[in-house]
Amino acid sequence: MADRAELRTDEFDLGGLPAPARREAGLLLVAGLIILVNHIALAIVRDRPWTSLWPVGVWAVCAIVGHIVLNRRLRWRDPLLFPLAMFLTGWGLNLIDRLVPSYAGRQTLWLVVGLSALLAVSLLPRDLRWLSRYRYTWLSGGLLLLAITILFGENPSNAGPRLWLGFGRIYYQPSELLKIVLVVFLASFFADHQRYMRTDMIRLWRWRVPSPAFLAPVLLMWGVCMVVLVWQRDLGTATLFFVVFMFMLYLTSGQALLLLGGVALLSAAAAAAFSRIDVVALRINVWADPWATADSDAYQVVQSLMAVSAGGVFGQGIGQGQPTIIPVVHSDFAFAAVAEEWGLVGIITVVVVLAVIVVRGMSIAARTRFVFRSLLASGLSMMLAVQSLLIMAGVLKLVPLTGITLPFLSYGGSSLLTSFVIIGLLLMLSTDERMPV
Amino acid sequence: MTRELKWVTLVALIGFGAVVLGSAFWAVVQADSLLARSDNARNVIAEQRIRRGAILDRDGEQLAYTEVTGSGLARRVYPYPQAAAPVGYYSVTYGTAGIEAAFDTQLRGADRASEWQDFVNDLLHRAPQGSDVRSTVDLDVQIAAAQALGSRSGAVIVAHVPSGRVLAMVSQPNYDPNRLDVDWATLTRDEQTSPLLNRVTAGQYQPGGALQTVVLAAMLAGSPDLQQQGGYMLNSEVPEATTSVQVNGLQLTCLPGTPAHPLTLAESYLFGCPAAFARAPESGLTPGNLWERFEMLGLLASPVLTGFATGTVNPPPLLHDETPDEELVAALTGQGDLTVTPLQMVQVMAAIANQGNAVPLHLVDAVRAPGSSDWVPLELPARRPALLRADVASAVRLTMLQAAAQSPYVSQARTGDLVVYGHSALAYGGPQATPYVWFTGFADVTDGEEAEAVVVVVVIESEDDPALAAQVAGAALATAADLE
Numbered sequence: 001m002a003d004r005a006e007l008r009t010d011e012f013d014l015g016g017l018p019a020p021a022r023r024e025a026g027l028l029l030v031a032g033l034i035i036l037v038n039h040i041a042l043a044i045v046r047d048r049p050w051t052s053l054w055p056v057g058v059w060a061v062c063a064i065v066g067h068i069v070l071n072r073r074l075r076w077r078d079p080l081l082f083p084l085a086m087f088l089t090g091w092g093l094n095l096i097d098r099l100v101p102s103y104a105g106r107q108t109l110w111l112v113v114g115l116s117a118l119l120a121v122s123l124l125p126r127d128l129r130w131l132s133r134y135r136y137t138w139l140s141g142g143l144l145l146l147a148i149t150i151l152f153g154e155n156p157s158n159a160g161p162r163l164w165l166g167f168g169r170i171y172y173q174p175s176e177l178l179k180i181v182l183v184v185f186l187a188s189f190f191a192d193h194q195r196y197m198r199t200d201m202i203r204l205w206r207w208r209v210p211s212p213a214f215l216a217p218v219l220l221m222w223g224v225c226m227v228v229l230v231w232q233r234d235l236g237t238a239t240l241f242f243v244v245f246m247f248m249l250y251l252t253s254g255q256a257l258l259l260l261g262g263v264a265l266l267s268a269a270a271a272a273a274f275s276r277i278d279v280v281a282l283r284i285n286v287w288a289d290p291w292a293t294a295d296s297d298a299y300q301v302v303q304s305l306m307a308v309s310a311g312g313v314f315g316q317g318i319g320q321g322q323p324t325i326i327p328v329v330h331s332d333f334a335f336a337a338v339a340e341e342w343g344l345v346g347i348i349t350v351v352v353v354l355a356v357i358v359v360r361g362m363s364i365a366a367r368t369r370f371v372f373r374s375l376l377a378s379g380l381s382m383m384l385a386v387q388s389l390l391i392m393a394g395v396l397k398l399v400p401l402t403g404i405t406l407p408f409l410s411y412g413g414s415s416l417l418t419s420f421v422i423i424g425l426l427l428m429l430s431t432d433e434r435m436p437v
Numbered sequence: 438m439t440r441e442l443k444w445v446t447l448v449a450l451i452g453f454g455a456v457v458l459g460s461a462f463w464a465v466v467q468a469d470s471l472l473a474r475s476d477n478a479r480n481v482i483a484e485q486r487i488r489r490g491a492i493l494d495r496d497g498e499q500l501a502y503t504e505v506t507g508s509g510l511a512r513r514v515y516p517y518p519q520a521a522a523p524v525g526y527y528s529v530t531y532g533t534a535g536i537e538a539a540f541d542t543q544l545r546g547a548d549r550a551s552e553w554q555d556f557v558n559d560l561l562h563r564a565p566q567g568s569d570v571r572s573t574v575d576l577d578v579q580i581a582a583a584q585a586l587g588s589r590s591g592a593v594i595v596a597h598v599p600s601g602r603v604l605a606m607v608s609q610p611n612y613d614p615n616r617l618d619v620d621w622a623t624l625t626r627d628e629q630t631s632p633l634l635n636r637v638t639a640g641q642y643q644p645g646g647a648l649q650t651v652v653l654a655a656m657l658a659g660s661p662d663l664q665q666q667g668g669y670m671l672n673s674e675v676p677e678a679t680t681s682v683q684v685n686g687l688q689l690t691c692l693p694g695t696p697a698h699p700l701t702l703a704e705s706y707l708f709g710c711p712a713a714f715a716r717a718p719e720s721g722l723t724p725g726n727l728w729e730r731f732e733m734l735g736l737l738a739s740p741v742l743t744g745f746a747t748g749t750v751n752p753p754p755l756l757h758d759e760t761p762d763e764e765l766v767a768a769l770t771g772q773g774d775l776t777v778t779p780l781q782m783v784q785v786m787a788a789i790a791n792q793g794n795a796v797p798l799h800l801v802d803a804v805r806a807p808g809s810s811d812w813v814p815l816e817l818p819a820r821r822p823a824l825l826r827a828d829v830a831s832a833v834r835l836t837m838l839q840a841a842a843q844s845p846y847v848s849q850a851r852t853g854d855l856v857v858y859g860h861s862a863l864a865y866g867g868p869q870a871t872p873y874v875w876f877t878g879f880a881d882v883t884d885g886e887e888a889e890a891v892v893v894v895v896v897i898e899s900e901d902d903p904a905l906a907a908q909v910a911g912a913a914l915a916t917a918a919d920l921e
Contacts, residue, residue, distance in 0.1 A: 251441045294476055302476075308463040309471035310479050320562050325478045339460060347460045355453040362446040366439050378442060382449070389452040396459035 020079030021071050027083035028063045035059060035090035038318050042098050045319035055093045055108045062086070062115045070427065073122040078360050078430035082118075084353050085423045088408035089114070089416065091350075095337055096411045098319050099330040103411055110413035114420035121424030126432060128425075132372050135188040142181035145174040150232060163234055164414075173414035175237045179383050180421055182241055183248070187375035190252040194371050197253045207257055233279055236390060236402030242266060243386045248379050287400035300327050304336035304395050315343030330411040332403050335395045350409065351392070357423075358385040364430045377429045380422045484529050485510040489544045490567035490807065492524055492536050494576040495602070500524045501537065501614075509564070518613040519583040522635050523574050523606040523800055526614035531621055535635065536572055536801060539745040543568045543804050566807040573602035573802050578917045582607045585912035589905070591873070591897035592636035592779045595913045597921060598790045598879065598890040601797040601817070603742070604917050608636040638740060641776040642896055645864020646692075646709045647875035648771030651785060653706055653714070654825055654833050655730035656722050663828040671703040671836060675713040678704070682711045684763070684772045687865055689715075692903055694845050707840035707847065709862050709903070711770045724756035724765055731775065733824050734788065735795075740780035743799035743817055771864060782877055782894045785824075789833050790858070790879040790890040793825035834858055837878060846903040847878065850893075850911035855918050856881040859910070861903035873898045876906035880914045882921040891917040 039056045042048070063086050070077060089111055097104035124130075131138070145165075153162035156171045164171040190197070201208040246262035249255075273280035282297055290298035290305070303326045310321055323329050323337035330337070338346045361381025365374045384407050391410075394401035405415040463471065471477065488511055492501040500520050504512045513527045525535015533541055542548045546567035558565060582593040582605045595605040612624050612632040624632050634640060644651075660666045678700040682689045691710035705713035718724070731737050737752040753774030756765065767773035780798070787796035803812035825833075837858035840847045846861035859878025866873060879892040893913050895906040 247445050251445060254441055256444075303478075305463050305467075306471050306474070306477050306479065308460060309468040312464055312468055317562070322479050322482055339464065344460055344464045347464070348457055351453050351457050355450060358449050358453075359446060362442055362449075366442045374442075378445065382445065385449040385452070389449070389456065392456045393452070393459065396456065396463060398455060398459045 020077055021067075021075070023079040024070075024083050025067060027080065028067060028086060031083055031087035031090060032056075032060055032063060034087070035094060038091070038094040039097070042094065042318050045317075046098075052097075055097060055104055056090070058108050059086070059090045059093060059111065062111055066115050066119060069119045070122060073119075074427050074431040076431045077427040078364065080356060080360050081423050081426055081430070084357050085408055085420065088350070088353055091338075092334070092409040092411070092416075094318060095334055095409060096330055098341070099324060099334075099337055100411070103330065106413065107411055107416075110416045113413065114416045117417055118420040118424035118427075121421055122428060124428075126428060128373065128376070128428065131184050131376070132188040132191065135185045138181045139185045142174070142178045146178060149174045153232075163232060171413070172417075173412075175232075175234055176414040176418040179237075179240070179387075179418055180380070180425075183244065183376065183379035183383055186245060186248050187372055187379050190248060190375055191370075191372035194252050209255060209257065233277075234403075235273075235280060235283070236404030239266070239402055240383070240386050240390060240404065242269075243390075244379060244382050247382050247386075248375060251375060251378055283400040283402070287397060290397060300333065301395075301397060301401060303327075304329075304333050305397060307333075307336040307340040308396065311340040311343040311346075313344045315339070315341050315346055317341060331405060332391065332401070332410070333395055334406050334410040335392050338409065350406075354384070354388045354407070357381070358388075360430075361426050364426060368429065368432070373429055373432075377426060380425055384419065384422060481529055482510075486564045487511060487545050488564050488566045488807075489513065489527065490546070490569040490805075492540075492544070493569060493571045494520075494574050494579075495572065495604075495802075496576070497571075498576050500572065500574065500576070501527075511564075513614075515614040517576060517580070518611065518615065519607075520574060520576065520579050521611050521614050522608040522637060523572060523579075523603070524614065525635075526612075526617045528617050530618055534633070536570060540570045540801055540804070543570055546807065549806060568807060569805040570801055571803040571805070571812060572800055573597075573604065574606065574800065575604045575917070575920060577920060578605040578913060579607065581605075581916035582909065582913040583609075583611070585909040586895075586897070589897050590630065590636075590899065591895065591906075592640055593893070593895050593909060593913060594637045594779050594783045595891060595893045595917050596783055596787060596796070596798055597917075598787050598796050598892055599794070599821075599887070601743075601787070601799055602802065603798060603800045604891070605913060606635075606637045606800070608634070608640070636896075637779045638742065638745070640778055640896075642778070642873070642875075643864045643866040644771035644775065644777045644782070644862075645866075645873075645875065646711065646771060646862025647777075647782060647860070647864060647877055647896075648769075648775075649706055649709065649711075649714050649862065650789070650833060650837075650860055650877060651730055651734060651736070652717055652722070652727065652769055653702075653836065654734075654789070654829050655727050656702075656717050656720065657829045657832050658730065658826060659721050659726060663826075663832055671832065672701045674699050675702055675705055675716075678710050678713045680712045682715045682766065682770055684715075684767045684770050687772060687870055689770055689772065692844075692846060692861065692863065703836050703839055704843075706836055706860070707844045709860075715766045715769050717769055718765065724758060724760050724768075727768065728756040734781075734785045735824070736775060736777055736781055736785070740778050740784065741798065742780060743797055744801050744815060771862075776866075779894045779896055782875075783892055786877050786879055786892040786894060788824040789830050789837070790888075790892050791830075792827045792888070793823050793830035794821050795824050797821065841878070846907050847876075849904050849907040850876065850878060850914060852911050852915040855914065857911075857914065859907065861907055863901060863903060871899050872901040874900050874903045874906040876903070876910040878910060878914075880918050882918050884921070889921065891921055893917075 036056050039053050043052050093107060096107045149165055154164055154166050155162045156164060163173050165174060200211045202211050246259060250259050274284050286298040286301055290301045294302040307323050307326060318341050321340035323340045326333045326336055338350055358381045361377055365378035368374045387404055388407055390402050391404050391406050393399045405412045407419045489503045491499050494500055500517055501515050501524050504514050506512055523535055525537040527533050527537040544567045546565045578595055586593055586607055586609050590609050593607040596603045610630045610632040679691050679695060689711040691708045695708040702713055739750050756768055797817040799817060801815055803814045805812045837860055841851055841857045841859050847859040850859050851857045857880050862875040864873055874897050876895040879890045882889045882891055891914055893910045895910045897906050
């Protein structure tokens with residue numbers, strides 16, 4: 001009751017911003033209803049008992065606990081980020097329970113872990129200077145973890161790239177953590193050097209570019225990451241890091257030319273990898289002409305396109321399509337499964353939700369007065385955006401397929417945990433910008 | 438930095454927009470072509486969900502039905518593999534044959550589908566239900582004929598006159614349609630035995646002596662007044678009737694056991710002596726007349742079985758006045774370029790049994806919508822053209838009746854007091870000139886004012902004893918006559 005009274009007065013706050021709590025609660029309620037309806041439909045189609053709805057119960061508890069804790073800790077947070085992230089995660093639970101029922105329990109557990117991480121982040125000091133100050137410590141830690149993965153990594157399915165560290169039956173993918181570490185490091189480094197990067201220019205033909213003195217350590221760091229990742233054959237993450245890095249460099253320097261340089265570098269790297277690395281050659285060949293090898297190398301991609309076609313505009317309905325024809329559909333091809341069972345309507349919903357999360361993140365970046373916070377918010381948002389775009393476009397044959405997960409929706413604990421931490425950091429960054437003076 | 442942030446956000450939004458457009462391209466623009474691809478497993482799964490209607494015999498016994506497995510997929514069951522020739526098979530991998538192929542549209546329910554119904558079924562993910570199809574096959578006759586033929590290669594077809602109902606259709610070697618997918622490689626490996634070939638409808642046999650009925654009809658048709666001259670023609674002595682005839686390196690003779698005394702035309706027919714027919718032009722039969730008779734009796738066109746798609750037949754070279762003698766003799770003795778299917782021969786027999794009129798042969802007579810108890814009869818061709826003059830048919834019939842009484846072979850088709858009309862013959866086919874035996878005939882089953890008969894055609898490969906074919910025909914006729 002006290003909360004309600006408090007909320008009511010919040011609506012007339014001095015800063016002119018409505019308190020997020022009610023909007024967030026309303027959105028969570030709508031999200032919960034959609035997830036519940038989908039799960040009930042799945043139970044009916046699959047003739048499952050009502051007790052099979054337990055993941056929705058866990059989701060609801062997570063949503064309520066998260067909402068309450070965030071109300072206490074980050075009262076002035078962005079009201080959309082948490083419910084949208086929870087909506088996609090709940091949808092992901094629907095999807096995984098439908099595609100691989102035996103994984104539903106684990107994914108639900110990872111939701112609890114992810115939410116705990118998000119709430120833990122919200123409990124940390126809000127000024128985030130501790131993040132910026134120890135940037136080399138974070139990066140070294142991240143790289144050390146990666147080195148351990150190279151030495152002792154394994155794959156839960158005993159095949160494919162060994163990108164995971166195993167702790168009993170729990171597996172974690174350190175490159176996921178590196179996503180956040182890299183953005184923190186770059187944001188911090190660029191923030192410290194931004195002023196010089198924008199003024200200390202050298203002439204290259206007719207163009208002015210930032211002095212190599214500032215870029216050298218960054219390129220070096222990036223090179224280390226890239227070598228490690230290419231060595232691990234995790235090309236999706238490597239591309240993701242590089243693209244995010246280029247965007248952050250552009251945001252800092254304001255030099256659009258650098259983006260073009262980045263595209264050229266990426267193309268050169270792709271050309272080199274095409275001739276030297278089998279996996280890359282395979283992915284590019286499959287992308288160029290999947291129909292030629294539709295029954296072998298391109299099977300997954302072709303089947304995923306067929307799933308999108310089978311979905312049409314309104315989809316087949318949960319549990320009514322045949323997305324499981326696509327190998328490993330629950331991880332890399334979750335988007336194709338959404339397309340088949342929820343149709344174009346479902347796809348547009350997923351894309352809009354992800355786009356709103358990204359736009360909110362970018363607007364947080366635009367609103368802050370501190371360069372580090374701005375770069376951090378935009379870097380994390382771009383990380384989500386580029387990751388989503390790479391996998392969605394890969395599934396649709398717009399770009400070569402890179403084996404990365406679709407944030408929140410795909411099966412995968414490490415990815416979910418990272419995405420929740422990103423949302424936690426964005427919520428934290430949003431709080432200070434929205435708080436009334 | 439705000440300007441840069443705007444640009445980066447715009448780039449991200451363009452990316453998201455591209456994803457939506459890309460999805461719309463595959464989900465809407467390319468949807469049909471991708472769904473139609475043969476490697477789209479969804480088509481197979483959709484096919485396996487169809488509840489095909491049952492195929493019943495004339496008494497309602499199920500010859501094929503659909504069983505739904507635990508996973509919701511349909512499985513086709515054939516309780517009587519002996520009926521594989523008329524029923525055919527249905528396989529997601531290898532397609533359809535027989536009634537399963539000819540009435541596929543009805544069996545899968547595609548004939549009743551409307552766009553609205555399709556939309557509702559699609560929306561509710563209802564499995565499509567097909568109609569039941571009632572065949573004219575009588576399981577008892579079918580099994581009796583199959584058992585009588587045993588493991589010998591050949592074909593049997595039994596039909597009712599004048600209705601045209603096909604009561605049995607046996608093609609041997611047979612196959613088990615329940616095991617088609619498993620046995621496919623074996624079934625298609627041996628071209629010699631070709632179990633999947635329906636020998637009744639598609640087996641191209643040399644007619645040999647079996648063509649004597651057609652030649653006899655042609656000879657009789659040459660006489661304008663059979664009432665007066667028919668008896669004379671049939672009963673006048675044929676000089677050197679028992680001499681052998683040389684055709685394409687073959688020496689054609691009368692059937693074994695032919696009496697040594699001079700033979701009439703009727704006796705030449707009943708003992709299968711080729712000389713009397715090879716010399717038919719001497720008694721006025723022109724090549725043009727013979728060709729016309731072939732044409733009228735449907736030997737030059739695809740056999741007609743209502744509802745079934747009939748293949749194309751390459752007719753033999755036209756017979757005319759300039760046709761060399763050897764070719765003409767080969768044509769007259771059934772050892773020329775003309776080959777026939779048992780189905781074509783049953784058409785001829787049916788016309789003879791039916792006063793010269795064509796009979797609408799059919800294997801399916803009604804279709805029943807799912808959930809309904811009303812059978813909707815299949816439309817049969819209304820036109821029953823005369824293939825022979827009634828007096829010609831009658832004269833041939835009498836000769837065939839005489840054969841049943843006197844021929845040591847045809848008589849073996851008689852059981853009890855059944856009135857049988859028949860003709861036994863030998864033919865030689867294939868590069869090795871392997872002999873095979875024919876029986877063509879019918880039994881009178883008239884049980885009222887309208888004349889009724891059961892016609893039968895039997896051909897047994899790699900056999901030279903015409904009695905075997907007559908015995909198989911007798912077994913089938915006895916069962917069919919009992920029922921009719």
